[in-house]
Amino acid sequence: MSERIQVIKGDITKQAVDAIVNAANCSLLGGGGVDGAIHRAAGPELLEECRTLDGCKTGQAKITKGYKLPAKYVIHTPGPIWRGGQRNEVDLLSSCYENCLKLASRHGCATVDFPSISTGVYHFPLEKASVIAITTIAEYLKKHKEIQRVRMVCFDDRTKDFYQRALDDLGEDL
Ligand code: ADP
Numbered sequence: 600m601s602e603r604i605q606v607i608k609g610d611i612t613k614q615a616v617d618a619i620v621n622a623a624n625c626s627l628l629g630g631g632g633v634d635g636a637i638h639r640a641a642g643p644e645l646l647e648e649c650r651t652l653d654g655c656k657t658g659q660a661k662i663t664k665g666y667k668l669p670a671k672y673v674i675h676t677p678g679p680i681w682r683g684g685q686r687n688e689v690d691l692l693s694s695c696y697e698n699c700l701k702l703a704s705r706h707g708c709a710t711v712d713f714p715s716i717s718t719g720v721y722h723f724p725l726e727k728a729s730v731i732a733i734t735t736i737a738e739y740l741k742k743h744k745e746i747q748r749v750r751m752v753c754f755d756d757r758t759k760d761f762y763q764r765a766l767d768d769l770g771e772d773l
Contacts, residue, residue, distance in 0.1 A: 603740050603773045606762040611752040612640035615669035617708035620699050622716045623675040625654050633714045642667040658694035662702045674699045678717030696735040709747040715758050729765040740773045
């Protein structure tokens, strides 16, 4: 088990870290789920900044300030919608995690919290998503010592159990 990757149960809008990740949609103009919760907690200035960003492609990421959130930055990434697995969903989900971490590095963020991208209304199977997330984060952290800690902040026990199992199965010290 690695201490640089952690799995917790919690509300990502409450986390005082350098950056939280938003499981956004391509418009970057807000939505339901964790996206709605982040916009509500950050206040209307977040939407104002998002309007200037011209959207974001699936698997890519864009960064804004955190406004009223305890986190300094929000990194917005639209995850893939699960359409059965033949539409590049696995690579796109991995790209989400990697591109968010690249932006975090570039902005000097040492602590980053992720929600479970794509496993809500986008219906990515949780077991596959958890393994992709944990392995992608682990590969990145091996090469990038500037990121001190990454947490998966899971909203419910079932989600937390899957990510914890994926982390235990990794069996590596980072
Ligand atoms: P997607 O469209 O990428 O599937 P959702 O927001 O529908 O995104 O769901 C992604 C995950 O975020 C789900 O596991 C959902 O339970 C979780 N979630 C919802 N609200 C929060 C929150 N405040 N903090 C952390 N996770 C949350």
